[in-house]
Amino acid sequence: MSTTTSELEVAHGGVPAGKEHVYSQQPVLSARNIVITFGRVVGLDGVDLDLYPGEVLAVIGDNGAGKSTLIKCLTGAYVPDSGEIKLNGERVSFRRPQDARDAGIETVYQQLAVIPALDIASNLYLGREDRRKGPLGSVLRMLDKKGMEKRAGESVRNLGIQTIQNMGQAVETLSGGQRQAVAVARAAAFGSKVIVLDEPTAALGVKESGMVLDMVKQLRDKGLSVILISHNMPQVWDVADRIHIQRLGGRAGVITPETHDMGEGVAIMTGATKLSEDAP
Template sequence: MADPLFSVRGLKVALPDMTRKPLIGRAPMAEILKGLDFELPRGSVTGIVGESGSGKSTLGRALVRLLEPSAGSIIFDGRDITHLPEAELRPLRRNLQMIFQDPMSSLNPRRTIFSIIAAPLRQNGFGDNLKGRVAEALQRVGLPLSFASRYRHQLSGGQRQGVAVARAAAFGSKMVIMDEPTAALGVKESRRVLELIVDVKKRGLPIVLISHNMPHVFEVADRIHIHRLGRRLCVIDPKQYTMSDAVAFMTGAKLPPEAALAA
């Protein structure tokens, strides 16, 4: 892949296994990610699917360095971020945002939506015409300017997702990782989030969509990584394979074709 945004080689992540923790002492470590190799392109939506326990969310957290890799390397936009200290990671995370299932906790309860989106604009040197810039950021995610005076508790789950993406765009992020963004939403709100993902991609902001909802991933993703038991099995084009194929690959009922394994 020419000029990937992410290049990951031999990535391993081990976490304490609390199910085996003794009464005294530390829990033994369990390897969650078992040597992943892949690249993520610019300007596209990459879906990551797998059964519960396959390491999908762990991978997302490792990519933004909320988790420390135990082995391997993570190259983001040409820079090795595998073992960067926290002081160097903070400015980097403006370019690399992770949005969780409900971003409620990442939105300051004491700040209005206007203030939440305006803060990164000021930090990035766009303090002029803040009202217009915030209005544009909200419009991009399908929210009216009237929402700027609201607080996080006054928004629905889908609307909070939109604000989180608007803030990421205001930061000038180069990639957004969304972890189960529709899991707690109803049909209408899920539809809003999927439309948001498509619109954001059209504007050139790449997205990694981590989800157990296969129909949603097939609807918006350009490529789908299928994971099982901490390993990446294959990469498929959703236009060439069905959801039934993906489930069969994921569960081991069917072997992925060689072309998908080599992707």
């Protein structure tokens, strides 16, 4: 017997083995019945989502399924027409991306927001520059460049990134994977609760993609909650704890790599099959 999308909660049996304690906690980020329309086009039609502490939640779906629209609603780029979003159990209403950032939600988009001509430290602290202490900072508004370089280096090392050593190096001299690492390190440095990664490996080779996925695992191991949007199914099944499937503006289900293989996930994503009450 088929079940409706709204009934597909985490209790469907797809809790990752050995992590039952994680899913008994309150979600870090939750959304209920999110609806947004663009004229006569329905972007999201009553979507629910739960993100738990220290998990990687992948969001997959075909083009036009509502993945990016959902993420933009969760991060303040769009304001939903209706529905409820909670952060650590408290209802929030983000009117702009800065509201989400102030609340501890950082987003790394596929089009990296880095300035190639600036060095790594300047990119990490872009828009959040630290001033020097005393009158030099308060009166003359001088930046604490040495301090920012030191803290930038700590952020990079904390993610296990060994291919970047000189924080004074211009970003334009870095490879694609290294630039992505800078963007992820910036998100990790300021995202105290949730980090959203939108297709972080789309333009990268195999080796650089592996480096980025290792960073995602590092973020999870440090207790951060990560939402990963990706079309790369092998990468999703490699790194995700749970997989949220979008279809035609709604949520088709939530599965795990342990309960469903890639073929089954794609079948649900395309509508070839549906989750049922007796499915794991």
